[in-house]
Amino acid sequence: MGVRGGHGAAAVRHARDIFLEPGDICFYDARHPPTLNSPEGFRMKVFLVRRESLGLEECDVQQLMKAPVTRTSRLTALLSPFLSELADTASSSPPPVSDMLAWNTVNLLATLAAEHLGRHVTGTLDGQSPLMSRILQFIDLHLTDADLSPKVIARAQHISVRYLHRLFQDEGTTVGRWIQRRRLEECRRNLLLRVRGHQTIAAVANRWGFMSATHFSRVFRATYGMSPSEWRDTAGRGADLAAAENCSVHCEVNFGAHMDETAGLARLTW
Numbered sequence: 160m161g162v163r164g165g166h167g168a169a170a171v172r173h174a175r176d177i178f179l180e181p182g183d184i185c186f187y188d189a190r191h192p193p194t195l196n197s198p199e200g201f202r203m204k205v206f207l208v209r210r211e212s213l214g215l216e217e218c219d220v221q222q223l224m225k226a227p228v229t230r231t232s233r234l235t236a237l238l239s240p241f242l243s244e245l246a247d248t249a250s251s252s253p254p255p256v257s258d259m260l261a262w263n264t265v266n267l268l269a270t271l272a273a274e275h276l277g278r279h280v281t282g283t284l285d286g287q288s289p290l291m292s293r294i295l296q297f298i299d300l301h302l303t304d305a306d307l308s309p310k311v312i313a314r315a316q317h318i319s320v321r322y323l324h325r326l327f328q329d330e331g332t333t334v335g336r337w338i339q340r341r342r343l344e345e346c347r348r349n350l351l352l353r354v355r356g357h358q359t360i361a362a363v364a365n366r367w368g369f370m371s372a373t374h375f376s377r378v379f380r381a382t383y384g385m386s387p388s389e390w391r392d393t394a395g396r397g398a399d400l401a402a403a404e405n406c407s408v409h410c411e412v413n414f415g416a417h418m419d420e421t422a423g424l425a426r427l428t429w
Contacts, residue, residue: 212269290318
């Protein structure tokens with residue numbers, strides 16, 4: 160799984176070996192691809208994904224590179240055959256279908272990376288109680304409601320607004336910040352998904368509860384370091400996920416992230 164992104168040259172690292180077995184998934188820095196060595200014949204499937212699309216920092220990529228996600232992982236057992244099949248068949252899918260496949264694949268890979276890093280996935284808080292889980296689920300289900308507010312949330316959970324604020328304060332955030340964060344994440348995803356469509360940035364923002372396009376652009380830039388249009392244009396150049404044609408191009412080169420079930424043990428050298 161080649162991860163793109165970052166500024167400047169990749170950090171110089173001491174060479175180290177990582178051993179891969181059939182079905183394993185491995186992340187690597189696309190600026191510094193590894194060499195793959197195998198005593199037997201093998202096939203590999205490579206996906207190039209933008210680091211920001213996975214919600215990763217540069218240090219996260221370095222952490223992910225330390226060990227592969229083995230096929231014994233529950234999530235890898237599901238993802239590995241799916242990715243292998245996707246690389247073989249995505250090019251035959253019409254644009255609406257291939258766009259949706261790319262979108263869902265990025266989300267699955269982001270979940271895999273988060274799990275491998277030992278984190279909670281998007282939309283959760285550390286050590287949350289059953290009540291907090293219900294509150295976060297309620298918020299996610301009503302993100303598109305422009306009138307979503309602490310009062311509405313508290314009433315739905317049969318608690319006081321004051322207690323609701325205290326729950327979020329204990330998590331180091333506020334109700335308003337959490338709602339804004341989740342709305343921004345969904346807008347960011349929608350801008351990637353709909354890059355080939357005709358929906359405007361203002362329409363995406365409005366759909367997720369931002370009534371002011373100016374306010375949305377300001378908070379988006381403050382959070383992600385670029386404007387919504389810059390993010391959309393980056394997605395339009397295919398930075399979120401390599402197109403199916405790129406997948407096929409990289410299937411047989413000497414670096415990669417996925418080995419199918421016909422392969423033997425391989426050694427990856429950084």
